[in-house]
Amino acid sequence: MSRVAIFASGSGSNAENIVKYFKGRLKSKDFHFFTNSSKAYVNERAHKLDVKVTTFSRDEFYNSSKIIDILKDEKCELIILAGFLWLIPKELVANYKGRIINIHPALLPKFGGKGMYGKRIHEAVVAEKEKETGITIHYVDENYDEGKIIKQVKCEVLSSDTAEQVEKKIHALEYEYYPKVVEELLQI
Template identity: 30%
Template sequence: MPPVGSQQHPRAGISRLASGLPHSTHEFIIREGSRTVQTQPLPDFSRRPVRLGVLISGGGTTLANFREFIESGKLEAEIAVVVASRPDCKGVARAAEAGLPCVVHGRRQFDSVDSFSGAVFETLRRHDVDLVLLAGFLSLIQIPDDFACRVLNIHPSLIPAFCGRGWYGHHVHEGVLNRGARISGCTVHLADNEYDHGPIILQEAVPVLDEDTADTLAARVFEVECRAYPEAVRRYISGELARQGNRIVRKPDPA
């Protein structure tokens, strides 16, 4: 099924406000009939190529997928650094083979989420990262203020279904099958300091077949993840989106 993104809605009038926030676009007031909704600016990603920090805990297949999109010219970005939460994960070897800077911050080396998060984001700052991609990163992190709205995550279900604490990897697909759901998919969203909680950027659905196992469903979902995540990043860095409460919407045309 095609990606489900933000749709631009008819509106009676639009006015634009200058924003004093650093690294931001303009704010807009959208008037829809009698309702007035203010959109919030998202970070400015006008620098090209956009510098990505990719956080991994496993095989690095999403990392490899982004490399393919970047090298084919489909995404104006570069991978500035890979951060791994496990020294023995296959993604570390993938990064080394690709010649990408890779820093391992083993979660067990830190006594708290705060100290672990501090080390991770200090590495991202040191490598001048614009946008952070969680790519199978299984360790909880706390996002600091200077990275607010600059961390994206992909989840292998249609949020808000089958998400939150404990819902990851095959646990998700087994849950979908056990519940008898007829549709599943993936969700790319802004990450915040709650599991699978931030505003949704893009979703793509797949059917659940009668003969599916967790493995076959996972493979079908991963196939759409491979195009949905890069496309969500492309949209997010394009400057065409804005935040409206807990929604990501297309930025209105200037009046």
């Protein structure tokens, strides 16, 4: 089994959920977390899960081959973005074309693009009085949230829903469907 790289910038709850989903089928050593923040809670999750974690700077990510070299050395088969906020460099996309996926907490193309992440999206969904929202799992290309869609799952937005309530619905969808899509892509 080749390794799976999971990139996260913050809490890492989706990263943890994916690792736990594969418990008994994949080992913690089959995963490698990458983060752009030494203070992100994903580091603590990695420690608790016994998953290797690499922290990198903006300069290392955009102006060196450090990340690609590690991914190749470890024979990473799939790169999963789980709350990773930086645009993926063209060189990384080219080296892993069709093997980088992302989850977006809205039904793309709505509420996508630079700066559209987390609570900002849920607030926009509520402000626009959307009747439904959901998640989009897609391949990553050189632009934010424009890669080919793999799967979308919808949920209802009630007129009484707050951004926090929408966020809870979205997290439930993410935790249920993201690991299943990863499983399909890995053909486990």
